[in-house]
Structures are given as structure tokens and as C-alpha cells.
Amino acid sequence: MIKQFILEGTKRNGYYFFGNIGVGKTTLITGIARILTAFLTSPMQYMPMPKLLKLLTSIEREDKDKIERFERLPLLVVDDFGLERFTTDNQEALARDFFSYRYGNLHTTFICGNADVRKFQTKNMFYRQISDYLNDAEAYKVFEIKGQSRRK
Ligand SMILES: Nc1ncnc2c1ncn2[C@@H]1O[C@H](COP(=O)(O)OP(=O)(O)OP(=O)(O)O)[C@@H](O)[C@H]1O
């Protein structure tokens, strides 16, 4: 499985991993991303989705610069997907723009969450956009990580 990830990991838009709390999603996805870093022009970056959303809505100049850098990273790991809370339509729009830029430019984004976003019952346009990406088999592969919590 790891070999397959290395062969095709950066040729597609990414992977979406979901599974229960503590099954080892973060450990697995960051491990794969670190291996792939060796094949990239710049190191992979790790960012939890709640933190990314805060960054996207920031008006600070340095944060804007950071967003532009993050938009262009060859490999970004977005963790804890679904834990973010949208309070305005503008936040949804900013998140849509960020992910659509990465998607359109084939910048690989690994996404990791507790649940399958395609099953979210929501009017949220951002989640619908991500669901569309995941339903495109050429773009994304979706994995459910099953098992018991390894948290002690
Ligand atoms: N294959 C493994 N064998 C043993 N321990 C593991 C394994 N994978 C992860 N762990 C440990 O289990 C704990 C939970 O792992 P991790 O944070 O990767 O899970 P998670 O699915 O991302 O959890 P959460 O849903 O809370 O984000 C960590 O302490 C980690 O070190």
C-alpha cells in the first residue's frame, strides 16, 4: 500500500482518510506525506482545518502572504477536517477558493477527518465542493481507516 502511495501519491489531487477518533489517521497520513517529501520541490506542510480556516479569514498582511504560499505547496496535509466551524458565508467562499486553487493546479492535498464529508447533511457549499472532488475518482481516493482507538 505504501509503495502504491509513493508511485501515485503526488500524481493525483490527493487522498481523503476518515475514521474514528484515535485509530491512527494522523500518524498514517503524516507518515506517508513525509516519505513523499523526498520527491517534492519543497517539504510537505501540516495544517489542521480549524487553524487553516482561521488563517484564511485573517486580514493580517503576513497571513495573506502565508495563504499564498500554502496555496502553492506541492503537498499539504489538512487534518481534523470537519472540526472547523463556519460562521459566515464569506468563510465558506474563502475555503472554496483555497481548495479550488489547489485542486485546479494539481497541488496535492491530503485530507483527514473523522467522517465521510460526502455523507454530511449540509447546505455548506464548501463541503459540497470537497464532496465533488472526492467523487472524482481520477482526483481523489477515499479510505476509511477502521480499527480500535490506540489512544491510551
Ligand atoms: N499503528 C499504530 N500502532 C500503535 N500506536 C499507534 C499507531 N498509530 C497511531 N498510534 C498512536 O495512537 C494515538 C492516536 O493516533 P493518531 O493521533 O494518529 O490517531 P487519529 O486517528 O489521528 O486520532 P484523532 O481522531 O483524535 O485525530 C497516538 O498516540 C499514536 O502515537
Ligand SMILES: [Mg+2]
Ligand atoms: Mg488525528
